[in-house]
Amino acid sequence: MCNSHKHFIIYKPYRFLSQFKSNDSKQQKKHFLGELYDFPEGIMAIGRLDEKSEGLLFLTTNGQTSDYINSQKVAxxxxxxxxxxxxxxxxxxxxxxxxxxxxxxxxxxxxxxxxxxxxxxxxxxxxxxxxxxxxxxxxxxxxxxxxxxxxxxxxxxxxxxxxxxxxxxxxxGTVLINNMQPGDVIEVGKLLR
CATH class of the missing domain: 3.30.70.1560 (Alpha-L RNA-binding motif)
Structure with a gap:
């Protein structure tokens, strides 16, 4: 069952929110991660970057992976x-x-x-x-x-x-942004172990 989960690393661009959509009328003109890629149902960001920050962000459909990375206080x-x-x-x-x-x-x-x-x-x-x-x-x-x-x-x-x-x-953790560009999305087999 664990293999059915999807994991991604992305370069979150400046002025994007670390979420997928909002029903809040104040946020209708904002940019969301779903604009970057056709992500699967149930996807979530692990940790967030505020709207003005950019760079490496993990996404997963696996809540346990999210909990592990957050609870272990990964650097x-x-x-x-x-x-x-x-x-x-x-x-x-x-x-x-x-x-x-x-x-x-x-x-x-x-x-x-x-x-x-x-x-x-x-x-x-x-x-x-x-x-x-x-x-x-x-x-x-x-x-x-x-x-x-x-x-x-x-x-x-x-x-x-x-x-x-x-x-x-x-x-x-050990995952580097390397040469990724803003908006890049890479599907990976796993995030961190």
């Missing part, structure tokens, strides 16, 4: 372009955990890996231009989390004074 790596030239002190704060708002309460993030990238990562162009260097410097960082609160990376970089301008999830 997720993000590349974030932040406003300003991030400092060593800010990176240290990110690594140690920072206080963010979550569900109307204060929450201290768990320790994580965070470092500045020496070069701009090779990522696809985004559909909407990000401000340029005339408005001040930006820097790219890698943040690897074992948790995933709503808009967590964005809240963390803001908390240390370097708001996120672009956010791309590049890895979930």
């Amino acid at each position: 997720k790596e993000y590349y974030a372009q932040v406003d300003g030239d991030i400092t060593l002190e800010a990176l240290k704060q990110l690594k140690n955990g920072v206080e963010i708002g979550f569900n109307g309460k204060k929450y201290k993030t768990k320790p994580c890996k965070a470092f500045k990238l020496n070069e701009t990562p090779e990522l696809p162009m985004r559909s909407q231009k990000i401000r340029d260097e005339r408005h001040g410097p930006t820097s790219w960082i890698s943040v690897t989390l074992n948790e995933g609160k709503f808009r967590q990376v964005r809240k963390m970089t803001s908390a240390v004074g370097f708001p996120t301008l672009r956010l791309v999830r590049v890895r979930i």
Whole structure:
């Protein structure tokens, strides 16, 4: 029976919601994952990326696979372009955990890996231009989390004074985004074991 389940990895484009459809009239003009591919009945996203974030997303028809990946706290790596030239002190704060708002309460993030990238990562162009260097410097960082609160990376970089301008999830567990382009969908035999 497990073999009848379908699993996909996708590159969620900027401005897409990590869901399939909505009856909410406010969301009629939004973009949904179902526009990318003819997914099977019962498909669900494992974890989410907010509308302004992009990158690697797992989809499955198997609730147990979804629970396994979420409950095991599989590491997720993000590349974030932040406003300003991030400092060593800010990176240290990110690594140690920072206080963010979550569900109307204060929450201290768990320790994580965070470092500045020496070069701009090779990522696809985004559909909407990000401000340029005339408005001040930006820097790219890698943040690897074992948790995933709503808009967590964005809240963390803001908390240390370097708001996120672009956010791309590049890895979930051992699965890398590699050369995928926004909107790419790849069916796979399994996700993670």
